[in-house]
Amino acid sequence: xxxxxxxxxxxxxxxxxxxxxxxxxxxxxxxxxxxxxxxxxxxxxxxxxxxxxxxxxxxxxxxxxxxxxxxxxxxxxxxxxxxxxxxxxxxxxxxxxxxxxxxxxxxxxxxxxxxxxxxxxxxxxxxxxxxxxxxxxxxxxxxxxxxxxxxxxxxxxxxxxxxxxxxxxxxxxxxxxxxxxxxxxxxxxxxxxxxxxxxxxxxxxxxxxxxxxxxxxxxxxxxxxxxxxxxxxxxxxxxxxxxxxxxxxxxxxxxxxxxxxxxxx
Amino acid sequence: xxxxxxxxxxxxxxxxxxxxxxxxxxxxxxxxxxxxxxxxxxxxxxxxxxxxxxxxxxxxxxxxxxxxxxxxxxxxxxxxxxxxxxxxxxxxxxxxxxxxxxxxxxxxxxxxxxxxxxxxxxxxxxxxxxxxxxxxxxxxxxxxxxxxxxxxxxxxxxxxxxxxxxxxxxxxxxxxxxxxxxxxxxxxxxxxxxxxxxxxxxxxxxxxxxxxxxxxxxxxxxxxxxxxxxxxxxxxxxxxxxxxxxxxxxxxxxxxxxxxxxxxxxxxxxxxxxxxxxxxxxxxxxxxxxxxxxxxxxxxxxxxxxxxxxxxxxxxxxxxxxxxxxxxxxxxxxxxxxxxxxxxxxxxxxxxxxxx
Numbered sequence: 001x002x003x004x005x006x007x008x009x010x011x012x013x014x015x016x017x018x019x020x021x022x023x024x025x026x027x028x029x030x031x032x033x034x035x036x037x038x039x040x041x042x043x044x045x046x047x048x049x050x051x052x053x054x055x056x057x058x059x060x061x062x063x064x065x066x067x068x069x070x071x072x073x074x075x076x077x078x079x080x081x082x083x084x085x086x087x088x089x090x091x092x093x094x095x096x097x098x099x100x101x102x103x104x105x106x107x108x109x110x111x112x113x114x115x116x117x118x119x120x121x122x123x124x125x126x127x128x129x130x131x132x133x134x135x136x137x138x139x140x141x142x143x144x145x146x147x148x149x150x151x152x153x154x155x156x157x158x159x160x161x162x163x164x165x166x167x168x169x170x171x172x173x174x175x176x177x178x179x180x181x182x183x184x185x186x187x188x189x190x191x192x193x194x195x196x197x198x199x200x201x202x203x204x205x206x207x208x209x210x211x212x213x214x215x216x217x218x219x220x221x222x223x224x225x226x227x228x229x230x231x232x233x234x235x236x237x238x239x240x241x242x243x244x245x246x247x248x249x250x251x252x253x254x255x256x257x258x259x260x261x262x263x264x265x
Numbered sequence: 266x267x268x269x270x271x272x273x274x275x276x277x278x279x280x281x282x283x284x285x286x287x288x289x290x291x292x293x294x295x296x297x298x299x300x301x302x303x304x305x306x307x308x309x310x311x312x313x314x315x316x317x318x319x320x321x322x323x324x325x326x327x328x329x330x331x332x333x334x335x336x337x338x339x340x341x342x343x344x345x346x347x348x349x350x351x352x353x354x355x356x357x358x359x360x361x362x363x364x365x366x367x368x369x370x371x372x373x374x375x376x377x378x379x380x381x382x383x384x385x386x387x388x389x390x391x392x393x394x395x396x397x398x399x400x401x402x403x404x405x406x407x408x409x410x411x412x413x414x415x416x417x418x419x420x421x422x423x424x425x426x427x428x429x430x431x432x433x434x435x436x437x438x439x440x441x442x443x444x445x446x447x448x449x450x451x452x453x454x455x456x457x458x459x460x461x462x463x464x465x466x467x468x469x470x471x472x473x474x475x476x477x478x479x480x481x482x483x484x485x486x487x488x489x490x491x492x493x494x495x496x497x498x499x500x501x502x503x504x505x506x507x508x509x510x511x512x513x514x515x516x517x518x519x520x521x522x523x524x525x526x527x528x529x530x531x532x533x534x535x536x537x538x539x540x541x542x543x544x545x546x547x548x549x550x551x552x553x554x555x556x557x558x559x560x561x562x563x564x565x566x567x568x569x570x571x572x573x574x575x576x577x578x579x580x581x582x583x584x585x586x587x588x589x590x591x592x593x594x595x596x597x598x599x600x601x602x603x604x605x606x607x608x609x610x611x612x613x614x615x616x617x618x619x620x621x
Binding site: 087152173194195218237257259 | 335336337417438439459480481502523524545546567568603604
C-alpha cells in the first residue's frame with residue numbers, strides 16, 4: 001500500500017515536472033487560519049485566510065503568490081524588528097524577490113489590519129517592493145496602511161487596487177512602475193513620484209485625500225493620463241514643464257500647482 | 266595514471282599562488298600580532314583582551330562567506346576584545362573585503378569590537394561587503410579617512426564613544442546606525458543608502474558633513490541630543506527628522522529633499538541661520554515642538570515653507586521666506602487656518618531680505 005502511494009506520488013511528480021510545474025513549493029491554504037511572518041525563502045503560495053503576525057520578507061530570488069480571494073489579516077505592531085533590514089517600524093510585507101497578487105475584480109485579495117484601540121494613525125506599514133523584479137499587484141484592497149505601496153527602484157504592474165485611509169497611497173521612488181486603474185481614497189496623500197521615476201499613471205481615481213492627490217518631484221518624469229483627481233486639498237503638483245492630462249482634475253481645494261524654477265540662493 | 270598526476274601538477278604550477286596568513290575556524294590571538302600583506306579569515310578570529318592587533322599599510326584582509334542559518338548574513342569576522350590599530354596610508358590603504366569571487370553586501374560579519382576601550386583606530390581603510398562594516402559594543406574608537414561601502418550597515422555601535430573624521434559611507438544599505446552612544450562625525454560623506462544616519466538615545470555632534478541621496482531619511486534621531494553645524498543635507502526623502510530630541514541646528518544647507526527639509530516631532534532646541542530650500546512637501550514640518558526657528562532662509566520649497574501639524578500654536582520670528590508680501594507669506598504656511606485641530610503659526614518680524 002505504502003509503496004503504491006510512493007509510486008503514485010513519483011509518477012505525479014514526473015508528470016508535473018514534464019508539464020513545467022514543480023512540486024516543492026509551500027501551498028498554504030485552505031486550512032484556516034494560517035499564521036505567517038519572518039523570511040519566506042523559495043516559492044510560497046497563499047490562499048484562504050492568513051494572519052500576518054509580524055514582518056514578512058520575501059528575499060531576492062524568492063517568490064510570493066497570493067491567490068484571488070485571500071484575506072490577510074495584519075497584526076499591527078509599533079516596534080517590529082529591523083533585521084534583516086526591514087524598512088518600517090510597523091508590520092510590513094517587504095518584497096525583494098517577486099510578488100504576484102492575483103486578485104480579480106470580483107474576488108479581491110484583502111489586506112485588513114486587526115483593529116485594536118480606535119486610532120486615526122495607520123495600523124500597518126503596507127507593501128514595500130524594494131527592487132522586487134517582475135512583480136504584479138492586481139485587485140488588492142489595502143486598508144489603513146502607512147503607505148499602501150512603497151515602490152523603490154523597480155517597475156511593477158499595480159492594477160485595479162483599492163487603497164483606503166493611507167497616509168501615503170503609493171510612493172514611487174525611481175523605476176518605471178505601471179500604475180493603472182487604482183482607487184486611492186480618504187487618506188492623507190495620493191501618489192508621490194520621486195527620485196527620477198518615469199512611472200505610468202493611467203485611469204486612477206485619487207479622491208478625497210486630506211492633502212495632495214498626485215505629487216511629482218522636479219526630477220521625475222511620470223506619464224500622467226486620464227487620472228481622476230478630485231476632493232483633495234491640492235490635486236496635482238507637477239514641474240511646470242511636465243505634460244499631463246488635466247481633463248479629470250477638478251474639485252480640489254487647488255486643482256493644479258506648477259513647480260516653477262527654484263529660487264536662487 | 267602518471268599522465269593524470271603530471272597534468273595535475275602542471276595545472277597547480279600554472280595557478281599563481283599568493284603567500285597569505287590564514288586563520289581557519291575559531292581562533293584567538295593571545296599575544297600582540299602584526300599583519301602585513303595578505304590575510305584570509307576563514308572563521309571567527311578573536312583578539313583577546315589586552316592584546317593589540319596592528320595592521321600595516323597595504324594589507325588586504327579577506328573574509329570567506331559562511332551563512333550557517335540561511336539568513337544571508339555571513340558569520341566570519343574579526344572579534345576584538347583587545348585593541349585594533351589599523352594604520353593605512355593614502356598611498357597604501359588597508360582593505361577589508363569579501364573573499365568571494367562575486368562579492369555581495371553581508372558576505373562577512375564585521376570588524377566587531379566588544380568592551381574594547383583602548384586606542385582603537387581605523388585609518389585609511391576601505392571596508393566593504395560586510396554585514397556591518399564596523400560594529401562596537403561598549404567600546405571606543407576613531408575612524409579616520411576611511412571608506413565604508415557595499416555593507417548592509419556601514420557602521421553600527423551601541424554604548425560606545427566613536428569619533429569619525431574624513432570618512433565616506435557610500436552605497437551601504439544603511440550608512441550609520443547607533444544607540445546609547447556619544448558620536449562625533451566631522452568632514453564626512455553619508456550617501457546612497459536607505460537611512461543615512463539613524464540613532465536613538467545618543468549624543469551626536471555632526472559637523473561639516475554631507476548627507477545626501479538616502480531613500481528614507483538623511484539624518485534621523487529619536488530621544489537624543491544633537492548638534493548639526495555647517496552640514497549639507499540634500500536629496501534624501503526627508504532631510505533631518507528629529508523625534509523627542511534636543512537640537513542645536515545652525516549654519517546648514519538643507520535642500521532638495523523630496524518630502525520635508527526638517528521634520529520636528531516633540532522636539533526642542535534652536536534652529537538658526539540655515540538655508541532650507543527647494544524641499545518637496547515643506548521646508549519644515551513641526552509637530553508639538555517648541556523650537557526656536559530664527560534667522561533662517563526658508564525659500565523655494567515646493568508646497569509650503571512650514572507645516573504645523575501639532576496642536577500647539579507656533580511663534581516663528583525673524584526668518585527670510587523669499588517674500589515680504591503678507592498674503593504670499595500666509596500661503597507658505599499650513600496651519601490651523603487650513604485645517605481644524607492644529608495650532609496656528611504666527612510669523613513675527615519676518616526679514617525683508619536674506620541675511621546670508
